[in-house]
Amino acid sequence: MQPPSDPALHPDVAALSFLLGTWRGTGEGQYPTVDPFRYGEEMTFTHVGDPFLAYEQRSWSLEDGAPLHFERGFLRGGEGIELVLAHPLGIVEVSTGTLSGGGGSRVLDLASATMAHTPTGDRVTALRRHLEVEGDAMVYTLDMEMERVPLSPHLRAELRREF
Amino acid sequence: MQPPSDPALHPDVAALSFLLGTWRGTGEGQYPTVDPFRYGEEMTFTHVGDPFLAYEQRSWSLEDGAPLHFERGFLRGGEGIELVLAHPLGIVEVSTGTLSGGGGSRVLDLASATMAHTPTGDRVTALRRHLEVEGDAMVYTLDMEMERVPLSPHLRAELRREF
Numbered sequence: 374m375q376p377p378s379d380p381a382l383h384p385d386v387a388a389l390s391f392l393l394g395t396w397r398g399t400g401e402g403q404y405p406t407v408d409p410f411r412y413g414e415e416m417t418f419t420h421v422g423d424p425f426l427a428y429e430q431r432s433w434s435l436e437d438g439a440p441l442h443f444e445r446g447f448l449r450g451g452e453g454i455e456l457v458l459a460h461p462l463g464i465v466e467v468s469t470g471t472l473s474g475g476g477g478s479r480v481l482d483l484a485s486a487t488m489a490h491t492p493t494g495d496r497v498t499a500l501r502r503h504l505e506v507e508g509d510a511m512v513y514t515l516d517m518e519m520e521r522v523p524l525s526p527h528l529r530a531e532l533r534r535e536f
Numbered sequence: 537m538q539p540p541s542d543p544a545l546h547p548d549v550a551a552l553s554f555l556l557g558t559w560r561g562t563g564e565g566q567y568p569t570v571d572p573f574r575y576g577e578e579m580t581f582t583h584v585g586d587p588f589l590a591y592e593q594r595s596w597s598l599e600d601g602a603p604l605h606f607e608r609g610f611l612r613g614g615e616g617i618e619l620v621l622a623h624p625l626g627i628v629e630v631s632t633g634t635l636s637g638g639g640g641s642r643v644l645d646l647a648s649a650t651m652a653h654t655p656t657g658d659r660v661t662a663l664r665r666h667l668e669v670e671g672d673a674m675v676y677t678l679d680m681e682m683e684r685v686p687l688s689p690h691l692r693a694e695l696r697r698e699f
Contacts, residue, residue, distance in 0.1 A: 446622035459609035
C-alpha cells in the first residue's frame, strides 16, 4: 500500500510552509581556498503530513553542467526549527534555527550545532545559513568555517519557486 | 544547464554498483520498547558520476499506508565505505563499512562511528546495518542502540530490485 499522496500539513511545520515546492535559480560561490564560481541550483521541500519537511538540493556548474553539490535531509518544526542534513563530501550537519520577518517576507536563520565527518570527509566545522523568502522569490547566503579557515562567506543564490 | 543525464560510474563506487536501482519490498520491525510491526519499503541508490551513491529510503505502515520512516544520504566509496545519513527523527549518522561476499552474493556491513541529534531528536546512540544482495534480491537487518536500550535487533526486510 502506498502512503497517502496528499496528506494535510502537520501543524508543527505550518510556520515552514512558505518553503514548500521546488525552487530553481543561480548562485555565486567564493571561499578563501577556491576561485569564485557560478552555479545552477534546484531545491525541493516536500512534506508527508509529519512534523518535518524533506529537503533535497543539487547544484551544478554553469560552465559544463557537471554536478557540484548535493544536500539531503529534513527540516523539523515544533519547539524550534531543526535541520538534519547529509552532504556527499562526507559530512553530517545538525543545525538549529529561528524564523523572523514580516510584511510578506519570511526569514530563516540556521546555525550548526554539531558537524561530524567520515574518516575521509571534508573538515567543515561550522555552517551558517540565512534564507529569505518573499512570495516565490528566495535569496540565501551560506557561510562556512573549516579547520583552517575562519567562518567566511561561501554561497549566495537567488531562486524562484517553480511549482 | 542540466547535469549530464547518464554519466559514467566513478571507479571509486564500482564496488557498490550492485546497489544501484530502486528496491521495494516488506519488512518486520521489533524493539524492546515497541510492539512488533510490518512495513512496506522503497529504497533508491543513484549516482551522478561522482565517488558516491545518493541513497533515499521511505517506509510505510502495511496497515494504513501511513509514512513510518525516511532516510536520506550518501554512500561514499574509495579508501573505505562511508555512509552519511539524515533521519527525520532528528538524527544524523556517520557509519563506516566493509564489503564481503562471493559467488554472486555481495555483503555490506556498516557500523555507526558518530551519531548526533537535534535538541528534540531521538537518542539513538548506535546503528548496525547488514545488507546482502544476490542479483535482484536484497535482505537487510538493522540493529539499534538507544540511551536506555542496548544494541538490539530492530528491522529486517526483503526487497526486490524493480528497475
